[in-house]
Amino acid sequence: MTTAHAAVPHPAPAPDPAGPPPLLRVRDLTMAFPGRRRSAPVRAVDGVGFDLAEGETLGLVGESGCGKSTTGRMIVRLLEPTSGSVTYAGRDVTHLSQRALKPLRREIQMVFQDPHSSLNPRQSVARIIADPLLVQGSSAADARARAQELMELVGLIPEHADRFPHEFSGGQAQRIGIARALATGPRLVVADEPVSALDVSVQAQIVNLMERLQAELGLAYLFIAHDLSVVKRVCDRVAVMYLGRIVEIGAKDRVYEAPAHPYTRALLSAVPLPDPAAERSRERITLLGDPPSPAAPPPGCTFHPRCPKAQAVCRVEAPPLRSIAAGEPREVACHFPETDGPV
Numbered sequence: 001m002t003t004a005h006a007a008v009p010h011p012a013p014a015p016d017p018a019g020p021p022p023l024l025r026v027r028d029l030t031m032a033f034p035g036r037r038r039s040a041p042v043r044a045v046d047g048v049g050f051d052l053a054e055g056e057t058l059g060l061v062g063e064s065g066c067g068k069s070t071t072g073r074m075i076v077r078l079l080e081p082t083s084g085s086v087t088y089a090g091r092d093v094t095h096l097s098q099r100a101l102k103p104l105r106r107e108i109q110m111v112f113q114d115p116h117s118s119l120n121p122r123q124s125v126a127r128i129i130a131d132p133l134l135v136q137g138s139s140a141a142d143a144r145a146r147a148q149e150l151m152e153l154v155g156l157i158p159e160h161a162d163r164f165p166h167e168f169s170g171g172q173a174q175r176i177g178i179a180r181a182l183a184t185g186p187r188l189v190v191a192d193e194p195v196s197a198l199d200v201s202v203q204a205q206i207v208n209l210m211e212r213l214q215a216e217l218g219l220a221y222l223f224i225a226h227d228l229s230v231v232k233r234v235c236d237r238v239a240v241m242y243l244g245r246i247v248e249i250g251a252k253d254r255v256y257e258a259p260a261h262p263y264t265r266a267l268l269s270a271v272p273l274p275d276p277a278a279e280r281s282r283e284r285i286t287l288l289g290d291p292p293s294p295a296a297p298p299p300g301c302t303f304h305p306r307c308p309k310a311q312a313v314c315r316v317e318a319p320p321l322r323s324i325a326a327g328e329p330r331e332v333a334c335h336f337p338e339t340d341g342p343v
């Protein structure tokens with residue numbers, strides 16, 4: 001890669017040297033999928049960095065294809081990063097062998113978007129939930145008993161343990177997926193669009209469940225979603241991704257009340273406001289065109305071809321992720337961050 005796009009590293013928020021290490025620390029994480037035939041590699045994730053504290057929820061948002069799932073999959077090591085690092089509880093786990101990863105798999109689990117397709121249709125619910133425990137060496141009887149406890153914990157009827165996934169609704173199937181993720185007692189759950197395949201009324205139930213489980217079990221969530229209303233409800237902090245990079249990251253209230261990156265502002269301007277009068281009078285920011293291909297990112301700021309505020313420097317120089325106000329733990333990758341408040 002020869003563009004300015006590739007040359008500027010994206011540093012993450014500076015670690016607090018006095019404090020304990022965060023539960024999860026991601027630095028400069030990059031995934032370049034090989035291109036088809038002789039085409040350029042697809043830089044699906046390009047220098048992503050953030051910290052996630054014990055018990056915290058970080059939302060990862062952005063349009064389809066911006067690299068959210070790939071980031072999550074690298075963190076749980078379903079994908080091997082091209083470069084960068086993942087540190088869990090102070091330990092660099094980026095390149096652990098599958099064998100060395102086994103104890104870690106207890107601690108970091110994933111919940112998937114489509115509950116039915118992520119559950120084996122030929123296994124009973126008890127077997128699905130017990131599976132991670134059997135892999136970790138539990139006896140069949142212990143694993144089954146624990147699976148039934150977990151069913152109760154997530155609001156399923158333990159007596160239904162011998163039923164099969166197709167006998168459950170979408171919301172119930174997602175409860176099974178959550179129970180399976182909790183089986184080994186994780187501290188970190190990467191939830192990849194956990195409610196976007198569900199009906200709106202069911203979404204609220206699953207979000208409530210995840211919030212209750214977090215409070216009871218002290219879980220940290222990396223909550224991947226494209227629905228900004230859901231993220232607003234569940235997250236403490238938000239990271240906005242565009243074309244493989246974080247363009248804005250900070251406390252949820254600040255990002256929602258005063259989005260600084262033009263892309264964040266455009267995404268938020270499409271979220272309906274609860275007050276009909278405010279909704280009628282608000283400005284909508286329409287983005288031009290579709291996101292470019294990560295196989296051929298534009299030079300300079302990769303958002304510039306769609307940015308309503310782009311200037312000459314944006315076309316040649318990639319803005320680093322940096323703080324925009326002293327004392328505020330928020331970072332924005334924009335040459336001209338907005339300071340106007342809400343959209």
Ligand SMILES: Nc1ncnc2c1ncn2[C@@H]1O[C@H](COP(=O)(O)OP(=O)(O)OP(=O)(O)O)[C@@H](O)[C@H]1O
Pocket residue numbers: 033034042043044062063064065066067068069070071226294
């Ligand atoms: N195995 C793969 N091989 C090649 N390209 C891939 C592969 N997986 C993902 N990509 C590409 O990487 C980019 C990021 O994909 P990713 O699924 O991480 O995005 P996303 O933000 O999670 O979007 P969505 O919500 O649609 O899943 C996309 O351009 C996608 O086409």
